[in-house]
Amino acid sequence: MLLSFILFMLSLITIIVVVMVVPFLRRHLFSKWILKFFRRILPQISQTEQEALDAGTVWWEGELFSGKPDWHKLLAYPKPVLSPEESAFLEGPTEQLCAMLDEWRITHEHYDLPPPVWQFIKENGFFGLIIPKEYGGCGFSALAHSEVVMKISSRSNSAAVTVMVPNSLGPAELLLHYGTEEQKQHYLPRLAKGNEVPCFALTGPEAGSDAGALPDVGIVCRGEFNGQQDVLGMRVTWEKRYITLGPVATILGLAFKLRDPDGLLGSEEELGITLALIPTNTPGVNIGRRHFPLNGAFQNGPNSGKDVFIPMEWVIGGREGVGNGWKMLMNCLAAGRAISLPATSTGAAKLAARTSGAYGRVRVQFKLPIGYFEGVEEVLARIAGNTYMMDAARVMTAGAVDLGEKPSVVSAIVKYHLTERSRQAINDAMDVHGGKGICMGPSNYLARTYQQIPVGITVEGANILTRNMIIFGQGAIRGHPYVLQEINAASDPDKKRGLVSFDQALISHIAFSVRNVFRSFLYGVGSRYIKGVPEGVLSDTVGYYQQLTRFSAAFALFTDIAMLKLGGALKRKERLSARLGDILSMLYLCSATLKRFEDDGRPAADLPLLHWSMQDALYRIQQAFDELLRNVPWHFLMRAGMRLLIFPLGRRLAPPSDTLSHSVARLILAPGEARDRLTAGIYVPTADSEPLAQLEQALECAIACEVIENKLGDAVKAGHLTGQNDAKAAEALTRGIITSEEAALLEKMKVLRRQVIMVDDFPPNLRGCE
Known part of the structure; x- marks a missing residue:
């Protein structure tokens, strides 16, 4: 009896192996029936949806869907850099344009850019950044386009939008790719010179x-x-x-x-x-x-x-x-959305980081800079960490466009997440500034940006739609190594050819899914099983590459199971799709952050920023997986099995610690190389009448006065000084505790601090000050 059973099982296994190994048998005894089932669960795709799916190219997101990203490939992408001509344009015309802009007067008095600003924009080629030189344009790279828009946006959203629209999705871009030569010759030179406004x-x-x-x-x-x-x-x-x-x-x-x-x-x-x-x-x-x-x-x-x-x-x-x-x-x-809105969003975040750090150090309450309070530190760390990751994603994505990519899924990721993080950064900056931020007037450098944040959230694909329907909905089909092949095979009018194509994709897909089952579990058990970390990276970053590889495998596995189990219904499960999109997005943002750190030469001063942004994003990935497992409409045992594969040892990742947040906040509370790198590329005026210049001067003066103020504090504790506030400095000078130069510096600090913390006021008959 036992022998008969063994023979039966061996025969059954042999038959299954033969069927699966011989293509003709596999196609007609296995793949044919799977194809029929696949056609039933395949969601209906409209013509516009199909064209959206076909648009653009698959770039790094394809690696993230693979379950085993090639990190060597990521780091081998060339670092995006500006040409000397592009750098000169940023340091010349762009800097000059920013100096001409007064956002308070533009938005409160003129309700438009003044005529000299319009003329300067047209005459200096700002409408022709992307138009090739043979048609009279600048012929700039995507990175240069991004840098120009980012700098202007840190000064004036009104001017930034005016410059970015002709260089984004519009007549020039469409003509370059699809216009007839006659249309190009007629319109492009006129657009480049500003003779036509599109x-x-x-x-x-x-x-x-x-x-x-x-x-x-x-x-x-x-x-x-x-x-x-x-x-x-x-x-x-x-x-x-x-x-x-x-x-x-x-x-x-x-x-x-x-x-x-x-x-x-x-x-x-x-x-x-x-x-x-x-x-x-x-x-x-x-x-x-x-x-x-x-x-x-x-x-x-x-x-x-x-x-x-x-x-x-x-x-x-x-x-x-x-x-x-x-x-x-x-x-x-696919290309335009990857540049303009990420640039304006990053410009806003950099402005928030630079001003909030400086204001946090200059503004004093309870005899202590407000930036030293732990609650404010938490907010400053979030501003800085988000800004670091945003800028990394902005630069890497612009670099992809310059490599010839049209990354449709990636462009949706950076559009959504950078506009949302910009909103968080500006909201946080307003909290730090308090009354300084909410009182409108010429000295308020934040409020107009705060008001304009919802514009970026709304345009080029509303954020709710982008998160819930586009990022994963498009990414799952375009980025997955086999799904698009299967869909195309299923819709092939040639049934024989379609079956052959589907069979080839299906077998590869099955092997891919089985590998990810083992990868997800083993990678979750321990880092020793995770291979592929680039050689030579800092030991501080090795764990991040390993965690991203682990989550990539889990993401690929969950995607396969979700599409198999839910089929076309997954298209309507928007909140599940949103969470899967969040995981894909965090994987991309983390990839960009690690590449930025390597491209910058691994500066030790930036390590707190790297650690904060990576730990925050990895924790978000963990949370998104947990929410998926709690809400996916599967049987309890199936959800439990998936949880075991993804979190075999439980959820062990934590958000950034208080100690790390303290270190990050301190980076923007004082001048330094890390602060300068974090906020590089925005407009920082130098004229004494400029509120931002006054803030920068006050920060430097506050740092210089710190030693003097400590002297005064020690003298008070020792009983050598009895005076209060202003009288204390005068008494200290008289007693020789501080020098005349130090007393003068304290007086300068008093003036600068007052300039910084003061807000605008207006006559009683004020009208139109929204």
């Missing part, structure tokens, strides 16, 4: 993130144009809003759905989303009115048109561009 109109009252619901429509027809009869074109009707630069634009980029009911272009009636460039002086174009977004003085407004006739030549790409508009937008957004 805007791009996509969002309308009825269609924001849901581009498939775009109600704006064009009808292919023949009509009169410039005195010519029977011109092939279209009559377009649209209504748009939230269009930056719209009120002052001379050229309007427009997205609409094109229909051809008379078959003038072919047999299809519904031609799809199409993009066109329309001069705003075209009859029927209604443009010029303004929105007022949170006291922002940048030009933003609605536009519309009804039955506006435009020739076919105005379609971007000509007739070849008809119906390809959404694809164009998604490909350009």
